[in-house]
Amino acid sequence: MDKINIKRLAEELNLSTSTISRALQDSYQIGAATKQRVLELAKKLNYQPNPHASSLGSSRSKTIAVVIPEVFDSYFALAINGIEAVAQAQGYHVLIYLTHERLQLEQEILHAFRSGRVDGVVISVSAETTSTAHIQALRAQGVPVVFFDRAADDVDTARVTTNDTESAYQATCHLIERRCTTLLLLSISRHLSIGRQRIAGYRQALTEHGLAFRDDDIVDCGQDPEANRELLEATLRARPGIDGIISTVEMLTESTYQACYALHRRIPQDVKVVSFYNSRSAAILNPSLTTISQPAFEMGKTAATLLLKALRNPKSTLVAENVVLPSVLTIRNSTASIG
Amino acid sequence: MDKINIKRLAEELNLSTSTISRALQDSYQIGAATKQRVLELAKKLNYQPNPHASSLGSSRSKTIAVVIPEVFDSYFALAINGIEAVAQAQGYHVLIYLTHERLQLEQEILHAFRSGRVDGVVISVSAETTSTAHIQALRAQGVPVVFFDRAADDVDTARVTTNDTESAYQATCHLIERRCTTLLLLSISRHLSIGRQRIAGYRQALTEHGLAFRDDDIVDCGQDPEANRELLEATLRARPGIDGIISTVEMLTESTYQACYALHRRIPQDVKVVSFYNSRSAAILNPSLTTISQPAFEMGKTAATLLLKALRNPKSTLVAENVVLPSVLTIRNSTASIG
DNA sequence: CCAGATTACGCAAGCGTTTGCGCAGATATA
């Protein structure tokens, strides 16, 4: 039971290795009969091509990388599903890298990609990502990059986002219509385009309704749920007038609810809450949560599709298109009007 | 600006490529001074080794595969984190494959691993996985496999599980102590060892408390939340006496709550609910959920550690050890006693 | 001071595929 490789197939069939290789690739240069024979023997011998050898030979790895901050948030979990689905369908493999919201890790990871390990990258940048030299550098090496959800503005490549500004605007309007007057916005990054846009939508809604935008109505949260809860408790305690909260990430929902519970601020009677949220549990929260849910799966799928299309066309430069998939606002009890 | 590879470094330093290679690997065969020079030039030229070439040359890919059914469940999301953490720390890369609970996909995926694409596999088998020939075959090819959470009993390799029997036992006892007498157990697979064990624990608790074990108290659920909700509604409607539910997977919690809501069965007054659940949202559900939470992150970490340890030792066969990390029962309102 | 051990490096044969080019023989064109 020797190693069975292309050479072995060649000997067995009295063909050259190049013919085998081409036959397996369904090359037009090989006759139908020969292809047939090769395919059959390959199946019979259970031949598995060595991916490293083909990657080396062809300098194409059939592998893409997914670089994301975390995988806790349902958003990223769903997005991975979408990405994996199209990759698997097209014979690509998916490497996962987590940056844990740290720029340095993101840089190191992307830097390593210059080796040709992956053919392309789908990325959602970390909360710390201000500088984008590492991304530019990677692109300069010819590795296509597609953003999804969290994009860096100063890199002009394809990006798949959702209508953040509008969603935040809608959410804010919704709260205002429900008679909220003092709205907090919970953010995890002010410089992320996504953060800025959500703030912008929030701001726009406020001014359109004649409400003042105050910079300290924006609460900068971190990664630790406990710390965030404490921060929110302190904020709510210090400002009893707050009657509405917009949480821009799923993770902050728990801290928000807990803070309200702790201070006996009733949702929605005292404080109304809306959150960007993608888990099905929204409907069974206490109270059920009004959500802005992003089309996470679709976004992942779209991003991967764009990337793979670019990979199929060797000379194609990924144009700076921006695919925007709409989020949807689902109204539940956390913003119910009272009485 | 040529391609910079090992040969280039060699020319630049008047050394042979083998010396460069060994220097970069910090081989004992190379003098400290030379190593220094190599390292410096490598850094200066921003040298990135070609992973496919080294994989081909060494027949080691520095890559492991994670094969899981889904990534929605917080459990798997957390486990991925654990796996990725140790892999990244040890210079390994992580390929993700989703089986979507389908045996056929799992077989195809594992079959492809015989090519040497990955050095090892961490897997949680699909709900359909009864036959394990594909896993055995992979191991026979010399690819080490470590199970986590969902293991196949008839493959003797390392596995990282939690104390499923005991947890289910505890959960059941808890419900019985809370005066439940008619308990439903929601399962997604009867033949998965994990499913069987949870059923066993449930059964044991019942009999120890003099309650009858009825086979149709076990509800076989599928993958579709809507369908599951309907199934549960029908079951609850048909059997009004049910006063306790044990859900063995996170995903089923929502369907359970929704079914209860729809039928106006109050939790915990009419029906008490406990679920295997790993998301932080447990505390903010309506009502807050009594959970059995598995040490998902730790389990992933442990599984990856075992695998990598085995990979470090070329001749090591992965012994059939079973690392059991305990789950914890956290009592919340969904099982509160009344009055 | 010399045999044997040790240190530091080079040679060159892989690893398994891919792919540009070349070249017969068969077919089509004029």
Added chain:
DNA sequence: TATATCTGCGCAAACGCTTGCGTAATCTGG
């Protein structure tokens, strides 16, 4: 019939790195 055009396949050079083995030079101890 001679020339041009396909068709189908083989030759052999990459691709970039690893590693077994060989070998000078240097170092030990008796």
